[in-house]
Amino acid sequence: MSVIDYKGFGGMPLSADVLGDDNDPAVLLIPDVGQGRLAWRDVADALVLSGRRVVNLDLRDATDSHELTSHFEDLRLVLAQMGSRPVVVAAGRGGWIATRALAPDGAHLAAGLVLVDMPVDEDAIASGVAERLAIPTLVVRGGFSPAQCSAVSDAFNAALSIGEYADIEESDLALASDRMEALLGQLLEFLERRQPREAMEFKAGSDPRTLRDAMGCFATGITIVTALDAAGAPVGLTANSFTSVSLDPPLLLVCIANSAGTAPVLREAAHFGVNVLQIGQQPASNRFAARGEDRFANQPWAPGQTGVPLLGSSLVSFECERESLHEAGDHFILVGRVVRAQFEPHRDPLLYFRGKYRRLHFA
Numbered sequence: 001m002s003v004i005d006y007k008g009f010g011g012m013p014l015s016a017d018v019l020g021d022d023n024d025p026a027v028l029l030i031p032d033v034g035q036g037r038l039a040w041r042d043v044a045d046a047l048v049l050s051g052r053r054v055v056n057l058d059l060r061d062a063t064d065s066h067e068l069t070s071h072f073e074d075l076r077l078v079l080a081q082m083g084s085r086p087v088v089v090a091a092g093r094g095g096w097i098a099t100r101a102l103a104p105d106g107a108h109l110a111a112g113l114v115l116v117d118m119p120v121d122e123d124a125i126a127s128g129v130a131e132r133l134a135i136p137t138l139v140v141r142g143g144f145s146p147a148q149c150s151a152v153s154d155a156f157n158a159a160l161s162i163g164e165y166a167d168i169e170e171s172d173l174a175l176a177s178d179r180m181e182a183l184l185g186q187l188l189e190f191l192e193r194r195q196p197r198e199a200m201e202f203k204a205g206s207d208p209r210t211l212r213d214a215m216g217c218f219a220t221g222i223t224i225v226t227a228l229d230a231a232g233a234p235v236g237l238t239a240n241s242f243t244s245v246s247l248d249p250p251l252l253l254v255c256i257a258n259s260a261g262t263a264p265v266l267r268e269a270a271h272f273g274v275n276v277l278q279i280g281q282q283p284a285s286n287r288f289a290a291r292g293e294d295r296f297a298n299q300p301w302a303p304g305q306t307g308v309p310l311l312g313s314s315l316v317s318f319e320c321e322r323e324s325l326h327e328a329g330d331h332f333i334l335v336g337r338v339v340r341a342q343f344e345p346h347r348d349p350l351l352y353f354r355g356k357y358r359r360l361h362f363a
């Protein structure tokens, strides 16, 4: 995360947190008047995880919250200084600022607008601001009493029928303990439709890196596959190509690169272990993927009933009898019959997605 100072109206410095990758489509977060950018912090983090670049702006301190002119001049200046047209997401009276800033010629400044719990803006209704909004807009209601909600709704319904360009969607999100997650879901869905990310493409014959990136869009857990070599020493490697295959009989598989140092041992092993890692085992995942490390040096393990090394404190350790082996390009598929599984249901998994470790962030 970095902090950037934009120049607002009259040269006023306005600080913003900037998060995420420069190449991702941008989202500008505006807090309610009187709130700082901390209010959007969790949403900002979640948007970055879903591939957005986030600018989380602080409004200037205003003694009179109804004095909106400098606020919306600020916002227009910030938008003009941003490298690309963001979707603007505004909370509460931040929505008043955003609608006014974007009503006249918003399409040049922003790709979309999301208004979350905006109170009724009498002045804007009177002056027809909403109906002049010419950008895709999502109005999220439900954070207030039903009467307030329906007043905001009426204003935008009027805009829908009167406005020549109005492109307004509405949604109702009742106050509930999981409202923030529901809001995030709606926000992400709106962004995917209205501000799509550029699709990448792999075609047969393209470089393997692009294929790897395409495969990396499938989120997985991480395992360490283990066995004993001919001398009885433990071997193991990190693998995320794990899949459950069958319940009856109980089968699973992992795909092992022919080039892996442990491949000859795993090709011959009558038994092998698959240890699914929990969030605290990221160092083990790194160690079992790195060359030249003594992988078992500081690694607590114990032999299972078939002798295979099982790693202590894993989320689950499967002990398998080799069922079959299938050649598959530069990998082979090792299918195991589960003879025993020891698991600890209360730990969180270590996840892997787009080449990075991740953890669960939705409860």
Ligand SMILES: Cc1cc2nc3c(=O)[nH]c(=O)nc-3n(C[C@H](O)[C@H](O)[C@H](O)COP(=O)(O)O)c2cc1C
Pocket (backbone or CB within 6 Å): 222, 236, 237, 238, 239, 240, 241, 242, 255, 256, 257, 259, 260, 261, 262, 263, 285, 288, 289, 290, 291, 352
């Ligand atoms: C998250 C992650 C997942 C991996 N998944 C696999 C896999 O499914 N199959 C595989 O052969 N290698 C996989 N690797 C790579 C191996 O762990 C790595 O090449 C390791 O050094 C192989 O060790 P070895 O050469 O001693 O067998 C993965 C690595 C990481 C970091």
